[in-house]
Amino acid sequence: MTTAEAGVAGTDRPLNIALLTYKGNPFCGGQGVYVRHLSRELAALGHRVEVMGAQPYPVLDALGDGVTFTPLPSLDLYREPDPFRTPRRDEYRDWVDRLEYATMRTGGFPEPLTFSLRARRVLAARRADFDVVHDNQTLGYGLLGLPERTGLPLVTTVHHPITVDRRLELAAAPTRARRLSLRRWYAFTRMQKRVARRLPSVITVSGSSRQQIIDDLGVRPDRVRVVPIGADTRVFHPDPAVPVVPGRIVTTSSADVPLKGLIHLVEALAKVRTEHPTAHLVVVGSRPQPGSPVADALDRFGLGEGSGAVKFVKGISDTELGDLLRGAEIAAVPSLYEGFSLPAAEAMATGTPLVATTGGAIPEVAGPDGETCLAVPPGDAGALAAALGRLLADDALRARIGAAGRERVLARFTWRQAAIGTVERYRAALDARS
Template sequence: MTAEAMVTSPLTGSEADDSRPLRIALLTYKGNPFCGGQGVYVRHLARELVKLGHSVEVIGAQPYPVLDTDALTGAGATLTELPSLDLYRSPDPFRTPKRDEYRDWIDAVEVATMWTGGFPEPLTFSLRARRHLAARAGEFDVIHDNQTLGYGLLADLGAPLVTTIHHPITVDRKLDLAAAKDRRKRASVRRWYGFTRMQGRVARRLASVLTVSGSSKKEIAEHLGVRDERIHVVHIGADTDLWSPDASVAEVPGRIVTTSSADVPLKGLVHLVEALAKLRTEQPDAHLVVVGKRAEQGPVARAIETYGLQDAVRFVKGITDTELVDLVRSAQIACVPSLYEGFSLPAAEAMATGTPLVATTGGAIPEVTGPDGESCLAVPPGDAGALAAALGRLLGDPELRTRLGAAGRERVLSRFTWAKAAEGTVVHYRAAIERAAAAGGKAPRNRQTPTAATTTTR
């Protein structure tokens, strides 16, 4: 019997004995796996669901997901492109589309919302997805929404709906408001995050919500008002084949690596830069490599200039998975300085390579990293002095680095893998299907889903 079949149903308490392959539609309004946890989630969950024998069709908008195909069998999830107007693309974000780009009223809503300072993509993707799924009623056994939470998903989609909320975006809104320097900026932040009101209304009407940590479960209940019994924790994890130790990669003395967006206060990068300035007074070879985009303005840019760290902080982006893993392997320390995380994939991935970790206790990070001194060094969020002390302690103690690195790898292998995440997710798919059947719904099985293809739907 598979590990999936042995998981206990969260609703019935009975053994999940239905092992039929499922036809799964996985929705994602943003799917880029190189900039944000949602894209990583879709890529790895889809791959592991296929390995379990299920058919997975990812339906996504720009930036489109990157999906994996098994090198030996050619099996993999399929991708259906459901394009937006891509108003935030590089190198011309907040662009105004040309007249011939408009296709329908949803496009007009998308542009009008952007023009008035809002973020339209969760709403407009949900409306396009509703239309697309209505035309394909009966093709899927279950529909899995990856944190779109748009009004369009409250319609009859032709199959039971399961939604993942990584963490409520109201947390980001709160931190961005706190970082806003004046009334005008605060008004702009409130308008940008206007979609969170919609997401709360939608979330409260969902029968089944998955989330990635106990911390996120608590935040979803408190911020979005979702009833506790409707929220289920399924931990995600690292690709432990890719993220693994490799003794052939040379360790660079003084190197600290982090994954962060310089212009997102929630990620806490400014506090790590301040900690680096303190650290270099005692360990001048200490330097930081940031996987992410450099911000030319803002608190991080000002801190780098103020402390004269232009040669000690380097930003990298656009590197391959292999290059990223080798970069983390080469570091003496990986650091997660976030003020809050709903899970923290960068922490799990760094730990999987055996690189010792310094991390804050913000949000769900301690659930991933474990207790201070056992599998990481933990510090309070937003405390540059504590960060500097922990980084200095670890740089000066090779034995401690070795011990924490090994313990971190073992913790990830035992708790946080994508295979376990897929198995746990399928349990909730089957529970949703069972619940719909009991309520009189049907899950028709009259059409086959292709095993490998890419289609475009406009």
């Protein structure tokens, strides 16, 4: 029995957890997905979780059943339909709001810093309400010294260092002006590096991310522990009633984020369609901006609107995503780097065969090439095309890879397992403070 399971049985009392997330909407990325599922499973283990978050606010599954939400509102400067807006004078509440607006106006990204300052203020006033504080990759200056000020142990999740995103975006920037803009936007990563080095307990989601945190952020190796995350197997599971669409390939990707490698999948699709004309791609994500590399590639290969070859869908529910994956012949993860890869785990959980790159932590999730996935080097459109074509041509291989992939996820990557491992880190942090 693990420490956390013993806690559920009564050997250790349930914990009161403050879970911080400066950006919590699951449609905005992995951080929101993490908070949604982890909070639910922590509550299912018997703990009380209070999520504190800023806009876009998190979507939580277990509200009122062990999970509560406390908003720590920002100025919401990046909201739709008026991003980079100028707030009205009566919207400013204090100096933190003024700092947030000034940073945005000078091209920076203020949210990690300003959220951490607001969170510190609330936690200092409510220190008696919690046993432990869990920060979800804010890494803001406001969290420094929090254990000393409040007596509360601090555990921090770093999914992967944002310095990786910074490097890849700078490498893909077409102009000097764009590179200057990116350097200013990513200036907050300097703060995150300084904060990370002083953190007593860091959780990350993969061995690859752990090494990146040590190398890029300078965190001591003995302070970083791996607790893998997982797929929501209540939603992502096989369903024979969902018809499989011949030639369908599904990927979850941000079209204009070079890190996600969609441009290489578009090129691969163009190659595959010469032998498999029914092959088509459904991208779960926003359409590329006009003139962007992905938009240009779609036009160059004749895969744009009207071709029927590529479709973009956005804002779908988990249930709709599950059905989309179940109805695909192949799921693809073309990323150049991932700190974990939830899309890989979710696709595998449905029994859909996976083609994935070996970027970052993806092999830790997807498993051995030829057994639980077909693995290709990142950035290699030719290898992607060969793997896609191989699966499209072989029904038996698709069935074998899909079944083995699902078994791998069930054995290693579920949210209950993630919650149990996380509670073990809470207990260790509490022991270290006693």
